[in-house]
Structure formats: C-alpha cells, structure tokens
Amino acid sequence: MYGNAYVENTGNQNSLTAGEDPVKLAEFEARIAAGEKIEPQDWMPKEYRRQLIRMIEQHAHSEIIGSLPEGTWITRAPGFRRKLALMAKVQDEVGHAQLLYSACETLGKSREDMINDLINGKSKYSNIFNYPAVTWADSAVIAWLVDAGAIINQLTNSKGSYGPYCRALDRICAEESFHLKYGHDNVVFLATGTPKQRQMVQEALHRWWPPLMHFFGPSDKISQHTETLMKWKVKMASNDDMRQQFLDMYVPKIWDLGLTVPDPNLKKNESTGKWEYTEPDWEEFKRVINGDGPCNKERLAVRRMAEEKGRWVRNAILKKDAQYVAPLA
Amino acid sequence: MIIKSLDPRITRAGIDDESKDGIQQPMDQWHTYEVFQQKKRGTHHVHVGSLHAPDAELAVLFAKEQYARRGQCVNLWVVKTSDVFTTEYEDEDIFATTPEKKYREPEVYKVMDRIQAYKAKQNT
Numbered sequence: 519m520y521g522n523a524y525v526e527n528t529g530n531q532n533s534l535t536a537g538e539d540p541v542k543l544a545e546f547e548a549r550i551a552a553g554e555k556i557e558p559q560d561w562m563p564k565e566y567r568r569q570l571i572r573m574i575e576q577h578a579h580s581e582i583i584g585s586l587p588e589g590t591w592i593t594r595a596p597g598f599r600r601k602l603a604l605m606a607k608v609q610d611e612v613g614h615a616q617l618l619y620s621a622c623e624t625l626g627k628s629r630e631d632m633i634n635d636l637i638n639g640k641s642k643y644s645n646i647f648n649y650p651a652v653t654w655a656d657s658a659v660i661a662w663l664v665d666a667g668a669i670i671n672q673l674t675n676s677k678g679s680y681g682p683y684c685r686a687l688d689r690i691c692a693e694e695s696f697h698l699k700y701g702h703d704n705v706v707f708l709a710t711g712t713p714k715q716r717q718m719v720q721e722a723l724h725r726w727w728p729p730l731m732h733f734f735g736p737s738d739k740i741s742q743h744t745e746t747l748m749k750w751k752v753k754m755a756s757n758d759d760m761r762q763q764f765l766d767m768y769v770p771k772i773w774d775l776g777l778t779v780p781d782p783n784l785k786k787n788e789s790t791g792k793w794e795y796t797e798p799d800w801e802e803f804k805r806v807i808n809g810d811g812p813c814n815k816e817r818l819a820v821r822r823m824a825e826e827k828g829r830w831v832r833n834a835i836l837k838k839d840a841q842y843v844a845p846l847a
Numbered sequence: 848m849i850i851k852s853l854d855p856r857i858t859r860a861g862i863d864d865e866s867k868d869g870i871q872q873p874m875d876q877w878h879t880y881e882v883f884q885q886k887k888r889g890t891h892h893v894h895v896g897s898l899h900a901p902d903a904e905l906a907v908l909f910a911k912e913q914y915a916r917r918g919q920c921v922n923l924w925v926v927k928t929s930d931v932f933t934t935e936y937e938d939e940d941i942f943a944t945t946p947e948k949k950y951r952e953p954e955v956y957k958v959m960d961r962i963q964a965y966k967a968k969q970n971t
Binding site: 559590609610616623624628633634637638651686689816818819820823824825829835836842843844847 | 873
C-alpha cells in the first residue's frame with residue numbers, strides 16, 4: 519500500500535545529469551525511450567540510482583508500516599472469517615515489503631541500512647500511516663480506499679524503467695486486488711447495516727478523507743527535474759493525475775452508498791472532465807511527514823521493538839562466517 | 848516515554864520510544880538467495896527474485912511465503928546468490944550471430960531455387 523514518492527525538487531536545473539558521460543547517458547535514455555528495462559548490472563546515471571533507491575525504499579517501508587494500523591484490528595475483527603482475511607492481508611503487505619526491499623538492494627543499499635534508516639527516522643514512508651485506525655470501520659476504509667489509491671500508483675509505476683521494481687510491482691498488484699475487494703465488502707456491509715454501523719463507517723470516511731487527499735502528494739512543480747525523471751520513467755504520472763484518477767474511480771462508488779465526504783466543493787466539472795475540490799491542507803501534510811503526526815512515534819517504536827525482540831531468533835540461526843552478496847535481479 | 852496506543856497490546860508491551868535498541872549490524876539479515884519458481888509441471892523453473900535467509904532450508908520456506916502466495920507453483924529452487932556465475936550485459940555481443948555463421952540458420956538453405964533450375968533444364 520503506497521501513495522507516491524516525494525520527489526525532491528531542489529538544486530539547479532541540470533543537477534540530475536551533472537558529471538555524467540554524455541555518450542553513455544544518451545545510450546541509456548535511448549534504451550528507455552525504446553521501452554527497454556534497465557537491469558541492475560547496466561550503466562545508469564547516479565541520480566537515477568539515488569532517486570530509485572529512495573522511492574523503492576519508501577515504498578517498502580510503507581508496506582511494513584502500513585500493516586500496523588490494520589494489524590491493530592486483527593484481535594478485534596468481528597467474526598472469524600474477517601479475522602482470517604485481515605491476517606492474510608497483513609501478511610501480504612509484509613511480504614510486499616520483502617519483495618520491494620530485495621528490488622531496492624539490487625541498486626546497492628543493504629537491507630540492514632534500510633531498516634536502520636527507517637527506525638532512526640531518516641527514511642520516510644507513506645504519510646497516511648501516521649494516522650490511527652480508531653474503529654473497525656477505519657480498518658475497512660483503509661483496506662478499500664488506501665489500497666485503491668495504492669493500486670493506482672503501483673499499476674502506473676509498474677510501467678516504469680527499472681526491471682526489478684517493475685517485476686516486484688506486477689507481483690504485488692496481483693495480490694492487492696483481493697485487498698480491494700475485501701475492503702469494499704467490509705465498507706458495504708457496514709454502510710448497508712444498522713444505523714449505528716452506517717454512522718461508524720461514515721465517521722471513519724470523514725476521518726480518512728483528508729489523508730486520502732494527501733495520499734498522492736502535492737501538485738508537482740513543473741520543472742526540468744520532474745521532466746527528466748519522467749523521461750527516465752522513474753516518475754510515471756503527475757501526483758495530480760493520479761489523484762484525479764482516484765476521485766474518478768471511487769467518489770461515485772462512495773456516493774452510490776449514500777455516504778458523504780467532508781468537502782462541500784467536491785464535484786466533477788463536466789466540461790473539463792476534471793474533479794474540483796478544496797485544496798488539501800499541505801501545511802498539515804508537511805508537519806505530519808516531518809514527525810509531528812498522531813502516530814509517528816508509535817509506528818517507529820513498534821517497528822524498532824520488532825527488530826529488538828526478534829534479535830535472539832536471528833542470533834540463534836546466524837551463520838557467523840556468512841558474507842553479504844547483493845541480489846542479482 | 849512509554850508508548851500509549853489505541854491498541855491495548857501495544858500499550859501493554861510498554862515500549863520506550865527513546866530506546867536505541869534494534870539497530871542492525873551488517874549481516875543481521877543474513878545473505879541472499881535467488882528464487883526459481885516452476886508454475887506447472889513440464890515448464891522451466893524461472894527466476895522470480897531474491898530473499899534473505901540464514902540457510903537453504905529456511906530460504907525455501909521464505910520463498911514459499913514471498914513468491915508462491917496464491918498457488919501457481921508446483922516447485923521451488925533456491926540458490927545462494929554468491930554461487931551464481933553470470934555474464935555481463937556489456938558482453939552481450941558474445942550471443943550475436945555473426946554473418947559468417949549463417950550456415951546455422953534454416954533460411955540460408957534455398958533448395959527450391961536449385962530444384963526449379965534443375966527442372967527447367969530437364970524440360971529444355
């Protein structure tokens with residue numbers, strides 16, 4: 519489950535290709551333009567590697583941290599069937615993190631370094647998981663709409679240029695479709711249930727709407743930087759385009775259930791075909807992503823505890839003479 | 848400070864958010880294995896990705912969890928990454944067919960031309 523990479527937009531216009539061999543760069547760009555995939559052993563610009571490491575790593579962390587707000591509800595899921603399904607979903611998400619960490623390692627960053635950067639707060643993960651799942655209905659809204667957003671992002675990125683990342687995403691997308699159906703089923707069950715159940719899902723939707731609007735990130739600045747990342751097929755669509763796609767697919771489904779979202783200005787402009795909405799509060803987004811959200815501390819503390827408490831298991835089977843070798847592809 | 852959560856299990860665990868434990872040392876996550884999956888009998892095993900494991904036996908277990916979650920698998924192989932010997936993409940040209948080796952291609956054998964010519968000669 520993941521929204522979108524927070525592409526850094528700093529430095530001067532040519533910073534992405536500064537110091538690169540122009541012949542190799544031209545060959546590299548021609549291969550991407552021809553639809554070829556770049557493999558770990560291939561030559562690549564330093565910035566291509568750096569941006570991909572950051573993006574895939576954030577994605578991996580998001581899968582693992584994203585399983586925490588949902589995991590909270592496993593012990594209290596209403597009924598055995600939902601408990602089993604939620605366990606399977608959470609297990610999938612943790613598995614996705616493993617696939618993505620492996621893909622990222624092919625670019626030269628070790629698994630241990632990634633885990634350390636996460637628990638030290640250096641690496642980011644999808645901001646939406648810094649919010650709490652207050653009721654069972656919150657977990658239903660997450661499974662439906664957060665996963666819906668993630669599928670839009672992941673399908674888009676699976677057409678990118680880096681082979682190992684694309685292959686991991688294809689695998690992930692195949693599993694996410696169950697999450698979406700499971701989430702929709704839970705939301706529909708509550709929305710068509712007793713007045714209390716309906717109220718519960720309505721309140722959860724209101725809680726999750728602002729983070730969902732933040733999910734794809736702020737509007738991209740039009741810059742040489744973004745254009746280069748798009749040419750390199752690191753970034754496959756603008757944040758706004760993905761947000762539009764999300765609104766187009768899911769707002770009608772929400773309204774169809776007679777549920778509302780907390781934005782009186784949300785409507786589709788029939789002449790432009792675009793959704794209009796109140797600009798999300800990007801100050802809050804920045805504040806939360808920089809550590810000051812309702813659950814940032816808890817998420818990292820729980821993740822750190824898992825490493826700490828799991829250490830004896832790893833030590834028990836540790837091979838002292840083992841040598842690290844980065845994966846092949 | 849001890850973490851207080853909506854999740855009673857987390858509150859009960861008494862986690863200190865100032866703790867610095869849990870930091871990884873090199874090789875804490877063991878070494879990597881490459882995974883090969885056979886989707887159905889009679890087909891080739893195909894490389895599907897990699898994983899971390901302390902030994903081959905656990906690598907097979909993790910491969911099942913990470914790469915064969917929704918069926919579509921009848922067999923798995925794992926190989927330690929360091930045991931795989933590879934060619935370089937830079938040397939891709941070693942696989943190219945050179946013009947002087949055209950005798951290995953079916954389309955260079957033009958028997959019909961010769962047969963036609965022979966038949967034409969017989970009829971004159």
